[in-house]
Amino acid sequence: MIRLKDVSLRLGSADHTSSVQFHLPSFEVAVGEAVALTGPSGCGKSTLLNLVAGLRRADEGEVRVAGVNLSSLSAAKLDRHRGTHCGMVFQSFHLLAPFTALENVAIGLRFGARKRSNALERSTEVLVRVGLGKRLHARPDELSVGERQRVAIARAIVGGASILLADEPTGSLDPDTGRDIFTLLSKVAAEDERTFLMVTHDPALAAELPSKFDCSGLIHSARIPSGKEGGSQ
Amino acid sequence: MSFLSMAWRYLKFRWLVSVLTITGIALGVALVCAVLALRSESERALSKDAGLYDLVAGGKGSPLQLVLASVYHLDSPPGNLPYAEYGKLQRDSRVLWVAPVGLGDNYSGYRIVGTEAQFFDLPDRNGERFFQFAQGKVFEGRFDVVLGSQVAASTDLELGSTFFGTHGLVEVPGAEVHRDFPYRVSGILAPTGTAQDRAIFGTLASVWEIHETEDRLHSAIQGSALLEGPQEREATAILIRLKTPGLRLWMADEIRKETDGIAAVPINEILRFQRSIIGPVQRALLIVAGAVVGVSCLTVLVTLHQAAERRRRDIAILRSLGAIRSEVASLVFAEGLLLTGAGIALGLLLGHGGLALSVGPFRDSTGLVLNPWQIPVAELIALGAMAFCGAVASLFPAISCYRRTPIDDLHLTE
Numbered sequence: 001m002i003r004l005k006d007v008s009l010r011l012g013s014a015d016h017t018s019s020v021q022f023h024l025p026s027f028e029v030a031v032g033e034a035v036a037l038t039g040p041s042g043c044g045k046s047t048l049l050n051l052v053a054g055l056r057r058a059d060e061g062e063v064r065v066a067g068v069n070l071s072s073l074s075a076a077k078l079d080r081h082r083g084t085h086c087g088m089v090f091q092s093f094h095l096l097a098p099f100t101a102l103e104n105v106a107i108g109l110r111f112g113a114r115k116r117s118n119a120l121e122r123s124t125e126v127l128v129r130v131g132l133g134k135r136l137h138a139r140p141d142e143l144s145v146g147e148r149q150r151v152a153i154a155r156a157i158v159g160g161a162s163i164l165l166a167d168e169p170t171g172s173l174d175p176d177t178g179r180d181i182f183t184l185l186s187k188v189a190a191e192d193e194r195t196f197l198m199v200t201h202d203p204a205l206a207a208e209l210p211s212k213f214d215c216s217g218l219i220h221s222a223r224i225p226s227g228k229e230g231g232s233q
Numbered sequence: 234m235s236f237l238s239m240a241w242r243y244l245k246f247r248w249l250v251s252v253l254t255i256t257g258i259a260l261g262v263a264l265v266c267a268v269l270a271l272r273s274e275s276e277r278a279l280s281k282d283a284g285l286y287d288l289v290a291g292g293k294g295s296p297l298q299l300v301l302a303s304v305y306h307l308d309s310p311p312g313n314l315p316y317a318e319y320g321k322l323q324r325d326s327r328v329l330w331v332a333p334v335g336l337g338d339n340y341s342g343y344r345i346v347g348t349e350a351q352f353f354d355l356p357d358r359n360g361e362r363f364f365q366f367a368q369g370k371v372f373e374g375r376f377d378v379v380l381g382s383q384v385a386a387s388t389d390l391e392l393g394s395t396f397f398g399t400h401g402l403v404e405v406p407g408a409e410v411h412r413d414f415p416y417r418v419s420g421i422l423a424p425t426g427t428a429q430d431r432a433i434f435g436t437l438a439s440v441w442e443i444h445e446t447e448d449r450l451h452s453a454i455q456g457s458a459l460l461e462g463p464q465e466r467e468a469t470a471i472l473i474r475l476k477t478p479g480l481r482l483w484m485a486d487e488i489r490k491e492t493d494g495i496a497a498v499p500i501n502e503i504l505r506f507q508r509s510i511i512g513p514v515q516r517a518l519l520i521v522a523g524a525v526v527g528v529s530c531l532t533v534l535v536t537l538h539q540a541a542e543r544r545r546r547d548i549a550i551l552r553s554l555g556a557i558r559s560e561v562a563s564l565v566f567a568e569g570l571l572l573t574g575a576g577i578a579l580g581l582l583l584g585h586g587g588l589a590l591s592v593g594p595f596r597d598s599t600g601l602v603l604n605p606w607q608i609p610v611a612e613l614i615a616l617g618a619m620a621f622c623g624a625v626a627s628l629f630p631a632i633s634c635y636r637r638t639p640i641d642d643l644h645l646t647e
């Protein structure tokens with residue numbers, strides 16, 4: 001399902017004064033597998049997730065996702081590939097403020113192969129599934145943080161993406177809510193047999209997933225000036 | 234959800250900025266629309282009046298003044314012509330229709346125009362009778378009058394009503410009222426959409442009688458020599474329609490040579506008036522309006538640019554959901570088009586609505602009837618140009634969004 005081989009990527013620091021090298025010799029995830037990406041801050045966990053999503057392109061090496069070598073795709077096809085195969089959940093939810101929960105989810109069906117004529121019906125079904133059947137028309141600022149993350153999960157799965165990518169999905173939540181969200185993510189991934197990659201700092205949550213991948217050492221600090229940390233996570 | 238509805242939701246979300254931007258565009262567009270529509274409509278209305286007559290003969294003075302006084306019932310006439318000239322013109326085989334005009338009095342600010350009964354036989358350019366009677370008939374008695382439609386509508390006069398004329402062409406407090414000479418309404422004209430709607434038409438004989446009597450009275454009071462015997466009768470102007478309009482200039486030249494007066498071609502005088510006086514004012518207004526529109530387009534550019542900058546995170550989210558560059562650029566572009574479109578629509582409504590509100594006062598002061606909802610070609614071109622400017626202004630932030638890489642903006646917070 002996902003295979004990265006000898007992937008190298010040069011990452012600039014935020015102030016563009018230095019760069020670091022990301023190198024991943026090999027990484028493979030089978031269909032339906034659930035993997036926790038672990039490691040210390042700045043080790044390259046999010047970079048790995050973004051490479052799989054096609055939000056970053058590798059400078060060298062091969063990134064194959066759902067049978068497609070992402071390096072061979074044009075920018076537009078890469079966006080469409082992501083829209084079709086990957087559902088993303090972020091630490092800070094990334095909902096669109098002007099739209100209701102239902103609309104935020106329906107927008108997930110707006111692009112590429114996810115496009116559907118019965119978007120609102122389908123979105124309603126998914127929101128009911130994540131426990132927000134009574135909050136369909138609430139806007140993000142009217143939802144609790146846990147509810148917001150549920151909307152984000154609904155948006156990630158509504159289009160039937162075969163890969164669920166979660167970048168610290170519990171990072172902004174209190175422990176109990178975080179636990180609920182993790183349970184929900186694991187459940188929808190398992191029930192739908194989705195491939196599930198989750199970046200987490202929480203060893204307890206990581207331990208609950210069948211596989212773990214330690215990202216330590218993926219970033220080589222080629223030239224990092226003192227006091228500055230490279231990478232983009 | 235379509236791009237347009239998404240764009241609309243974003244505009245609604247930051248409604249204050251959207252409303253201010255739309256208002257800015259609308260004000261510029263309204264000004265342009267109002268100026269262009271006013272120009273077009275005033276030209277049409279002025280030409281409609283001026284086109285009624287091929288020539289106007291009158292006393293020596295400004296031809297424009299003569300036309301304004303005798304055709305539009307504005308301004309004072311430059312002087313008089315001997316009434317005998319009217320007889321000569323009646324006998325001229327080149328003349329299709331001719332009527333004398335005598336001015337001097339008003340009622341509630343509406344001029345009392347002394348003329349002859351055949352004045353109402355004036356044919357329009359299609360050969361149909363121009364004046365139609367809504368009520369009553371042409372004057373028969375010496376002090377019978379026919380009201381223009383607006384006079385009837387704005388005064389309490391009706392068929393059979395009597396009233397007194399007041400000396401002078403405009404209403405002035407304390408002016409002499411001719412109480413010995415009551416007028417009686419014998420007819421009311423149907424609206425013509427011209428300055429004739431603001432006039433009261435009586436007999437020329439009544440104008441002479443009133444003023445000759447008043448002159449005798451004044452002479453007696455002042456102890457000066459009494460005016461005895463028949464006086465030479467005069468007319469303020471003579472309105473002429475020719476069988477062949479192409480003869481206007483020759484005939485005007487003839488009248489100038491053979492009489493003490495002048496002859497003017499109304500349509501020429503009005504065109505000259507528009508070009509020399511109204512034209513520059515309208516051009517200045519158009520320049521101001523163009524500047525307002527230009528500033529409004531810049532506002533669209535700045536607004537959308539700022540909106541796009543604020544929405545970098547949202548654009549990145551859409552990209553993470555699978556939106557391609559052209560789709561997010563289209564979304565931003567659609568916002569710009571909505572702002573521009575709403576501004577133009579509102580401006581169109583404001584411009585023409587404002588014109589509609591001014592129809593009454595404009596008609597009352599000039600007699601010209603404007604159609605405020607008529608959109609001239611020049612206005613359509615201007616609207617197209619403004620829509621184009623708005624589209625170009627919307628393109629810049631759209632291109633900026635097109636170029637952005639989502640990974641750079643996903644880390645941004647709300």
